[in-house]
Amino acid sequence: AFGPTAFVVPAARAWRPALRVCWRGRGFAAMSEYGSPSNVIRFLxxxxxxxxxxxxxxxxxxxxxxxIETLDQKEIELHQTQLKLIREQTATFIxxxxxxxxxxxxxxxxxxxIEQALGMAHGKINESSAKITDRVKFLEQAIGDSAAQHQANSRQVKALMDSHDKHARTVEELKQAHMYHAPLPERVDYLEKLLGDSADQHAKELRILKDSHDKHAKGMEELRQHANHHATVGERLDYVERLLGDSADKHARDLKALKDAHDKHIKSLEDLRMATAHHASMPERMQYLEQMIGDSADKHWREIxxxxxxxxxxxxxxxQHxxxxxxLRAAHEHHATVGERITFLEGVIGESADxxxxxxxxxxxxHDKHLKGLTSQGEAHATLQQRMDYVEQMMGDSADKHARELQELKKSHDKHVNEMSGVKASATHHASLPERMAYLETMFGDSAEQHQRMLQELKEGVSNVTIAHTQHCKEMQNLKGAAASHASIGQRMDYVEQLLGDSADHHAKELQAMKEAHSK
Structure with a gap:
């Protein structure tokens, strides 16, 4: 809007070198083709x-x-042209x-x-968590009913369970081996305290954990092979039916009902998986938000x-102006005064003083009339500072307000990124829904003994999930508390001003310099 030729003096300002006029037309002295004042005196x-x-x-x-009158008129027109240019430049700035x-x-x-979309995403996550919790409760209730039915049978087959003491001791040894491993909350606390660990150390710990898991799996496989040497399932069922007075048909009906409930749960999980497949992934959403906010920040920087x-x-x-x-002022100082010119003209022409x-x-x-008109026109226009104050008041905006809003936008974006990172880190500690369903399917066996043992293990797994969920809620509270302890607005403003190479004091100095230049 402000080019190098914004204040170039128009051509009307120049006049003929042969004619020199005093400032504001208060007198005149001329040199025409005679060359010097002495020639003019001789001529007159x-x-x-x-x-x-x-x-x-x-x-x-x-x-x-x-x-002289023509030059005064041109001077007035020049000032009017300059005022018009200033008004046009001010309108462009507005x-x-x-x-x-x-x-x-x-x-x-x-x-x-963005905030609304993130709120909806959090609501859907909470709703999905509530649905999963309801399903786990339903499974606990169904499994608890089946356990109540088998408790009476377990008392009658106590002699049969005594033959499995050796297997129980083996399981106890496995549990003792598992006790040497730190639980998940302690591992998370350790990782949070030692964030400076290298990726190699993490990889080594993962390999050690995998070897331990393979060792446990091998022990379970040996236990399963050892169990194969006992009586067959058919023989055990015949013995249990004779002791309990129960029939295979009744047991089959109970298993069929349990299988139907399991199929219903699988169908619900498939519907949930299909519903969540239509949503964009979290990395895609974060990439979109970063791209949108980054483009806006770059555009704002270019405009500044x-x-x-x-x-x-x-x-x-x-x-330059x-x-x-x-x-121009220095050139006018070389002219003769009004008194000297009047005395010269009176002496040459012979006119009377009156x-x-x-x-x-x-x-x-x-001349005073022209001067008053020009002064009234100048007073009718507000100063540049008054115009800037009026523009900022009318728009309700300023450079400092733009900087604060930009900093608040960046703060909100960082907060969302931290929350989503915390949610991702917490979600990695939970088993996926397909893994849980596969675990539940392996829990339902053929014999009453194996079914009872698997029911007990399922209860322990549900208890661990509940504990993990409680810990996840605590971690979310800790993340929110950590987000509240970020740097203050003043510190972030100082950082942004240092990054942009600008500050409020520097901006005020530039405005003051501009005001002084315009006042000159």
């Missing part, structure tokens, strides 16, 4: 001899006065401010939409750089 002295030469001098004086405000409003709208370049051009053009005004005084008074009145 010789003109007293003939009446025709005296008339020529009067005509030349009138022509000079007309030229339009640029309106554009910047609309873009900031768009950024705020996008931030609101463009505004700073335009301000530099305006300062350069203003300095000030130099031109100084040169007649010349009347003419000078008329000329002064005309």
């Amino acid at each position: 002295a010789g003109s007293q001899v003939g009446g025709a030469d005296a008339g020529e001098a009067v005509r030349r004086q009138a022509e000079w006065e007309r030229q 339009r640029d401010l309106h554009t910047l405000k609309s873009e900031m409003t768009s950024l705020q709208t996008n931030q609101t939409n 750089q463009a505004l700073r370049a335009a301000h530099g051009k305006l300062s350069a053009s203003h300095d 000030a130099k031109g005004m100084d040169a 007649k010349h005084a009347r003419e000078v008074e008329a000329l002064k009145k005309a």
Whole structure:
């Protein structure tokens, strides 16, 4: 908006080198083709001899006065042109401010939409967690009913269970081996305290854990092979049916009902999987948010750089204009005073002092009239500081407010990124839904003994899930508390100002320098 030629003096300012006029038309002295004042004196002295030469001098004086009035009119037109240019540049600056405000409003709208989308995502996650909890409770209730039915049978087959003491001792040894491993909460606390560990150390721990898991799996396989040497399932069922007075048909019906409930759960899980497949993944959402906010920040930075370049051009053009005004004042200082010129004209032309005084008074009145008109036009316009204050008040905006809103937007974005990272880190500690369902399917065996043991293990697994869920809620509270302890707004503003190479004090100094330059 502010180019290098914004304050270039129009061509109407220049005048002929052969004619020099004093500032604001308060007197004049001319050198025409005669070359010097002495030639003019000789010419006017010789003109007293003939009446025709005296008339020529009067005509030349009138022509000079007309030229002075013309120059005054051109000076007024020049000032009007400059005021028009300033008004146009101010209007352009106001339009640029309106554009910047609309873009900031768009950024705020996008931030609101992002927050709403994240709120909906959190709500869906909580709803899914509630549904999974309800299903686990239903499975516990169903399994608990089956356990109640088998408790009576377990008392009658106590002799049969005594034969498995050796297997129980083996399981106890496995449990003792598992006790040497730290539980999941302790591992998470350890990892949070030792974040400086290297990736190699983590990989080594994972390999050790995998070897231990393989060792346990091998032990379970040996236990399973050892169990194969006992009586067959058919023989055990016949023995149990004889002792319990129960039939295979009744047991089959119970198993069928349990299988139907299991199929119903599988169908519900498949529906949930299909519903969640239509949602975008969390990395895709985060990539979209980062791209959108990053593009807006880059665009805002480019606009600030463009505004700073335009301000530099305006300062350069203003300095050039000030130099031109100084040169014009220096040129006017070399002219003769009004008293010297009047004395010279009275002595050469022979006019009376009263007649010349009347003419000078008329000329002064005309000049004062022009000066008052120009002054009234200048007073009708507010100063640049008043215009800037009015524009900022009308728009309800300022450069500091833009910086604060940009910092708040960045703070909110960092908060969302930290929350989503915490949710991802917490989700990795839970088994997936297909793994849980596969575990439940392996729990339902053929013999009553194996079914009872698997029911007990399932209860322990559900208890661990509940404990993990409680720990997950505590971790979420800790994450929210950590997010509340971020750096203050003032510290973040200092960081942004240092990053942009700008500050409120620096901006105030630039505005003050601009005001002083305009006041000159």
